[in-house]
Amino acid sequence: MNFINLNAQYLAYKNEIDAEIQSVLQSSSFIGGLKLDEFENNLAHFVGIKHAIGCSSGTSALYLALRALDIKEGDEVIVPDFTFIATAEAVVLVGAKPIFVDINLSNYNLDFKAVEQAITPKTKAVIAVSMFGQMSDLRSLNETLKNKNIALIEDGAQSFGASFKGEKSCSIAPISCTSFFPSKPLGAYGDGGAIFCHDDALAQKIRILLNHGQTERYKHEFIGINARLDTLQAAILNVKLKYLEQETEKRQILAKIYDENLKNCVIPKIDNNAKSVYAQYSILVENRADILQKFEKAKIPYAIHYPTPLHKQLCFKEANHLEIKNSSYASEHILSLPFSAFLEEKEQEQVIDLFKD
Numbered sequence: 001m002n003f004i005n006l007n008a009q010y011l012a013y014k015n016e017i018d019a020e021i022q023s024v025l026q027s028s029s030f031i032g033g034l035k036l037d038e039f040e041n042n043l044a045h046f047v048g049i050k051h052a053i054g055c056s057s058g059t060s061a062l063y064l065a066l067r068a069l070d071i072k073e074g075d076e077v078i079v080p081d082f083t084f085i086a087t088a089e090a091v092v093l094v095g096a097k098p099i100f101v102d103i104n105l106s107n108y109n110l111d112f113k114a115v116e117q118a119i120t121p122k123t124k125a126v127i128a129v130s131m132f133g134q135m136s137d138l139r140s141l142n143e144t145l146k147n148k149n150i151a152l153i154e155d156g157a158q159s160f161g162a163s164f165k166g167e168k169s170c171s172i173a174p175i176s177c178t179s180f181f182p183s184k185p186l187g188a189y190g191d192g193g194a195i196f197c198h199d200d201a202l203a204q205k206i207r208i209l210l211n212h213g214q215t216e217r218y219k220h221e222f223i224g225i226n227a228r229l230d231t232l233q234a235a236i237l238n239v240k241l242k243y244l245e246q247e248t249e250k251r252q253i254l255a256k257i258y259d260e261n262l263k264n265c266v267i268p269k270i271d272n273n274a275k276s277v278y279a280q281y282s283i284l285v286e287n288r289a290d291i292l293q294k295f296e297k298a299k300i301p302y303a304i305h306y307p308t309p310l311h312k313q314l315c316f317k318e319a320n321h322l323e324i325k326n327s328s329y330a331s332e333h334i335l336s337l338p339f340s341a342f343l344e345e346k347e348q349e350q351v352i353d354l355f356k357d
C-alpha cells in the first residue's frame with residue numbers, strides 16, 4: 001500500500017502526460033514559453049483570480065509574496081505554530097520575525113482570537129495556512145486585517161482546489177501561495193508552486209522578482225532570485241489540473257468512508273461552509289504510540305504532520321516561546337492515514353481494521 005498512490009494517478013493520465021512531456025522535449029523550450037502561459041491562465045481561471053504566477057516551489061512562492069509586500073527586517077509576521085517549516089522559514093529569509101500563534105483544534109488553522117492578541121505596531125502580515133486542505137473564514141480575517149493595514153497571505157500549499165462559502169482557496173487574500181510538491185493535491189513531477197494576486201502592480205513586481213529582479217533583459221532594478229516554474233512541470237500540471245475537481249470529488253467520498261467507519265479517534269471536522277480537498281486525512285488519537293505499533297506490524301504506511309511545533313524547533317530556539325497549547329497537543333496526537341483519490345477499497349478497509357476494538 002502507498003501512503004499516496006502517485007503511480008496509479010500517473011497511469012490514469014499516462015497518455016496525455018507522456019504526450020505533453022514529448023511536446024516540451026521536441027520544442028526545446030524549457031523555460032517560460034506558451035505552455036507556461038497556458039498553465040498560468042488555466043490556474044487563474046480555476047481559482048477565479050486575475051493573476052496566477054508559476055514559480056519554483058511553495059517556499060519560493062511565500063518568499064516572493066513577502067518580498068513583493070516589502071516585508072523586511074524590523075517587521076513581524078504572524079504565522080501558525082502548527083505548520084510545515086516553510087511558512088515561517090520564508091519570513092526569516094526576508095529578515096522579518098515570525099510570531100508563532102496557536103491554532104484551533106477543530107480545523108487546525110490559525111485561532112483568529114490569538115491572531116488579534118499577537119498584533120503589535122510591527123505586524124505587517126499574517127500568513128494563514130489552510131491546513132490539511134481546509135480553509136477557514138479568510139474573508140472575515142482579511143476584513144479585520146485590512147482595517148489595521150496588515151496584509152493577509154494565504155498559504156494554500158495544502159488546499160489547492162478547496163473552497164469556503166464557494167470561494168476558492170488562493171482567491172481571497174491580497175496574495176496567496178500554493179505548492180505543487182508531488183504529494184500535494186495538485187502535484188508536479190518535481191518542485192513547483194504558484195502565487196496568486198488581484199493587483200496588477202503586485203503581479204508585475206512578483207514576475208520581476210522571480211526572474212532576477214530583471215525589468216528588461218540584463219537590467220536589474222531589484223535584487224531578485226531565480227524562482228521560475230519549469231515549462232516541463234507546467235505542461236504536466238496542465239494535464240493534472242483538468243482532473244483536479246474529479247479527484248476532489250473522489251477524495252470527499254473516500255474521506256466519508258473513513259469518517260463513518262473509524263473508531264477510537266477524532267475524525268477531521270469540516271466546517272459546514274468549507275469544502276476540504278483533504279491534502280491529508282489526519283485524525284487525533286489519544287494513544288498514538290500504541291496505534292503506530294499496529295501500523296508497523298501490518299506494514300501500513302502513515303505520516304505525522306507534524307511531530308514538532310515550530311516554536312520547539314532548534315532553528316527557532318531564540319524565539320523563546322512559552323508553551324503553545326493546541327499546537328503542542330496536535331503535534332503529540334495527530335496521525336495522517338493513507339489517502340489519495342486512488343486509494344483502493346480494500347486498502348482503506350485494512351486501515352479501518354487497525355482501529356477496531
Ligand SMILES: *Cc1c(COP(=O)(O)O)cnc(C)c1O
Pocket residue numbers: 057058059060083084086087129155157158179180181191192193
Ligand atoms: C508543502 C508546504 C509548503 C512548501 O512547499 P514546497 O513546494 O515544498 O516548497 C509550504 N507550506 C505548507 C503548509 C506546506 O504544506
